[in-house]
Amino acid sequence: MDSLQGKVALVTGAAKRIGRVLALTLAKAGASVAITYRDSEAEAQKTVAELETFGGRALAVHCDVRDPQCVEAAVAEVVEHFGQLDLLVNNAGVFETAVLEQITVAQWDAMFETNTRGPFLTAKAAHPHLKSTRGRIINIGSLGGLHPWPTHGHYCTSKAALHMLTQTMSKAFAPEISVNCVAPGMIVNGEVSTDYEHFAHKTPMKRNGTPEDVAAAVMFFATGPHFITGQILSVDGGLGL
Numbered sequence: 001m002d003s004l005q006g007k008v009a010l011v012t013g014a015a016k017r018i019g020r021v022l023a024l025t026l027a028k029a030g031a032s033v034a035i036t037y038r039d040s041e042a043e044a045q046k047t048v049a050e051l052e053t054f055g056g057r058a059l060a061v062h063c064d065v066r067d068p069q070c071v072e073a074a075v076a077e078v079v080e081h082f083g084q085l086d087l088l089v090n091n092a093g094v095f096e097t098a099v100l101e102q103i104t105v106a107q108w109d110a111m112f113e114t115n116t117r118g119p120f121l122t123a124k125a126a127h128p129h130l131k132s133t134r135g136r137i138i139n140i141g142s143l144g145g146l147h148p149w150p151t152h153g154h155y156c157t158s159k160a161a162l163h164m165l166t167q168t169m170s171k172a173f174a175p176e177i178s179v180n181c182v183a184p185g186m187i188v189n190g191e192v193s194t195d196y197e198h199f200a201h202k203t204p205m206k207r208n209g210t211p212e213d214v215a216a217a218v219m220f221f222a223t224g225p226h227f228i229t230g231q232i233l234s235v236d237g238g239l240g241l
Helices: 017-028 041-052 068-082 105-133 153-172 194-202 211-223
Strands: 008-011 032-037 058-062 087-090 136-140 178-184 232-235
Touching: 008 017, 008 068, 017 032, 017 041, 017 087, 017 211, 032 041, 032 068, 041 058, 058 068, 068 105, 087 105, 105 136, 105 153, 136 153, 136 211, 153 178, 153 232, 178 211, 211 232
Parallel strands: 008 032, 008 087, 032 058, 087 136, 136 178, 178 232
Antiparallel strands: none
């Protein structure tokens, strides 16, 4: 439970949903955790209060991962507050369903601004701090970045680019920083809905995933051998097979 004791983690877009569970899991393991939010300040402060119940320090920082100056300021604030940075989890992302031939240029660019450029900017800003601590970067990709979904062309392509960015960074940032990616499949955030049942039926493990499943994979990369780098780990119950 204290495998991350003394470590400082930054999780982007972690005020709610999967990001919140990732942050809480890291805090349970002993890490001090900073989270970023864009519009969800109330949820972010609530999450910080939950993080602090595990005995570590916590911080919420406003950050639009699309804005280079905002990203640099956020990372600087985290390092100034905690004194170091050991782990970056690039979780902030957007999702949208759209027929490929109807996707506008604005929709396409907006998807890449958050899902691909955001992790690049955050990793770039965090690089010198992670290099000094021999830290780690964990990107949150998607099964959609490994398999084409015809009604999510811009999303799938942005996540495929993030997977390649993961592998590129793993070589460029070695040997000081390990860089890996968790690629979730159908993850249900506790909702009880028939909308997702058909995915469970198609999944070899006969259920949809949970945020806790994703968090366990993140913990593997956060606490496992630093020697493991450049890997993309699907958390999909076999849905992509």
